[in-house]
Amino acid sequence: MRGQIWATDSILGVAVLAFITLLSAFIWNSAASGNSQAEKYNDLTLGAMAASDAIVLTSGDPANWNHLPALDEDSVAAIGLAKSRNVLDAKKLERMQALNSSNYTLFRDRMGIPLYNYSISVLSLNGTEIWETGIAPPEDAQRVRVERFAVLEKEVVKVAVEIWE
16 A cells, blocks of 8 residues: 555656646746847837937938939948938938938948838928838837937928837
């Protein structure tokens, strides 16, 4: 009788140990997955902020990139849409929009977001879209949107930068 009780205890102990091990593995995996999602969101947020800084606060490098006959990796180090800090240059907006389809990757790289796609909009304060460039994000994409205030032709506007993978 003693051997039977010991065998039953052993089987029950192994089953409990297996259950605890599987539960621990599941919890660990869930925590790691949630952590990577948070890191991805943080990376997107930092990228959107960096891109919005680049286009709203700087004129680019060179500052007259919009007057160059052709844009390539050697001629443009950074894209900026400002005449001065927070004052947008309408000619740079027009040039970027006109060249978006042929230079999308160059613009993306020169705004400091080579791993992400982007959409940039300039909106009036009532939400009316004045200008846009980039591509539309897929509905199911995890995306981050950063809005900043700027001046365009003596009017205060919102500049919205949205990025996603």
